[in-house]
Amino acid sequence: MVSLLPTNTLFSSSSFTRLPPSSYSPPLPSWPTKTLPTPSSARRRSISPRAVLQWNRKPQLAGETPRVVVITSGKGGVGKTTTTANIGLSLARLGFSVVAIDADVGLRNLDLLLGLENRVNYTAVEVLNGDCRLDQALVRDKRWPSLELLCISKPRYKLPLSFGSKAITWLVDALRSRTDGHPDFVLIDCPAGIDAGFITAIAPADEAVLVTTPDITALRDADRVTGLLECDGIRDIKMIVNRVRTDLIRGEDMMSVLDVQEMLGLPLLGVIPEDAEVIKSTNRGLPLVLNNPPALAGLAFEQAAWRLVEQDSMTAVMVEEEPKKRGFFSFFGG
Ligand code: ADP
Ligand code: MG
Numbered sequence: 001m002v003s004l005l006p007t008n009t010l011f012s013s014s015s016f017t018r019l020p021p022s023s024y025s026p027p028l029p030s031w032p033t034k035t036l037p038t039p040s041s042a043r044r045r046s047i048s049p050r051a052v053l054q055w056n057r058k059p060q061l062a063g064e065t066p067r068v069v070v071i072t073s074g075k076g077g078v079g080k081t082t083t084t085a086n087i088g089l090s091l092a093r094l095g096f097s098v099v100a101i102d103a104d105v106g107l108r109n110l111d112l113l114l115g116l117e118n119r120v121n122y123t124a125v126e127v128l129n130g131d132c133r134l135d136q137a138l139v140r141d142k143r144w145p146s147l148e149l150l151c152i153s154k155p156r157y158k159l160p161l162s163f164g165s166k167a168i169t170w171l172v173d174a175l176r177s178r179t180d181g182h183p184d185f186v187l188i189d190c191p192a193g194i195d196a197g198f199i200t201a202i203a204p205a206d207e208a209v210l211v212t213t214p215d216i217t218a219l220r221d222a223d224r225v226t227g228l229l230e231c232d233g234i235r236d237i238k239m240i241v242n243r244v245r246t247d248l249i250r251g252e253d254m255m256s257v258l259d260v261q262e263m264l265g266l267p268l269l270g271v272i273p274e275d276a277e278v279i280k281s282t283n284r285g286l287p288l289v290l291n292n293p294p295a296l297a298g299l300a301f302e303q304a305a306w307r308l309v310e311q312d313s314m315t316a317v318m319v320e321e322e323p324k325k326r327g328f329f330s331f332f333g334g
Pocket of ligand 1: 073076080081082083243244273276278279282
């Protein structure tokens with residue numbers, strides 16, 4: 001029996017390489033320098049998170065900063081905002097400064113996921129109107145001050161017609177030339193669809209994270225979006241496959257990650273399992289990566305953030321599946 005396992009990933013003990021010890025001392029108290037408590041899901045599956053959580057070094061930031069990354073998908077409801085919130089917070093926990101821009105104007109909800117909805121007084125529209133300064137519109141997360149949120153407009157606010165690619169590019173340029181230092185990452189949470197909102201959101205981006213679920217409708221939209229991103233000059237596109245269910249893959253009722261990769265032909269940044277904890281964390285306004293004990297999907301988001309920093313991706317390989325690990329590893333299809 002063979003199954004698809006990505007190398008260098010939380011889910012592949014056979015290919016896991018232990019990191020060398022380093023003298024790096026974490027900048028933030030909850031940095032997982034040693035081991036975190038065993039998640040109940042991992043206990044059930046008898047894998048040891050000790051093997052996967054000993055990240056005792058800071059990831060090496062690759063590429064020029066600020067790295068401007070758009071999180072997009074084409075189809076709605078596949079997990080773009082969840083990804084932006086969790087990767088944004090993971091990056092902040094890794095010690096990088098992050099500005100998350102909610103470019104989903106009509107259906108803004110990144111503020112809700114980050115639990116910052118009551119703190120948004122000014123938005124980009126007021127900045128562009130000259131009613132406030134940019135730093136007044138940046139909402140700093142109190143728990144992780146290196147994460148800031150910028151909303152484009154107030155909910156149910158009609159966006160001025162003049163707001164488009166030039167305006168968002170101006171905002172990103174303004175972040176770039178901030179006197180108190182530019183951020184390491186600008187994450188742009190893109191609206192669904194491929195109309196004006198999408199064109200605006202991708203305009204300032206140099207790289208993209210394409211979020212998809214393993215179903216045919218999401219994949220068709222993701223494929224279309226990939227083409228549009230490439231036309232716009234964004235060649236660095238990595239994908240996150242979200243809401244993956246082992247039981248359905250095993251019963252051949254869901255595409256495996258290998259199938260998705262073959263269809264889209266994109267490097268893999270992360271594979272996120274379907275996890276009820278995501279919905280709970282959404283409703284609590286507390287991103288999943290802050291869960292203690294950690295949830296499986298939260299760990300997967302943290303791994304994806306790590307790979308984003310190092311401009312790394314998982315390489316899908318076929319490996320022999322060890323019978324005792326079958327339940328866990330068949331997550332990637334067989
Ligand atoms: P989008 O921004 O693409 O429209 P969201 O991030 O708002 O999508 O997610 C849509 C819904 O899917 C939310 O209710 C969210 O909690 C849920 N969701 C996203 N990812 C997962 C997951 N891995 N497991 C379970 N639910 C998820
Ligand atoms: Mg969204």
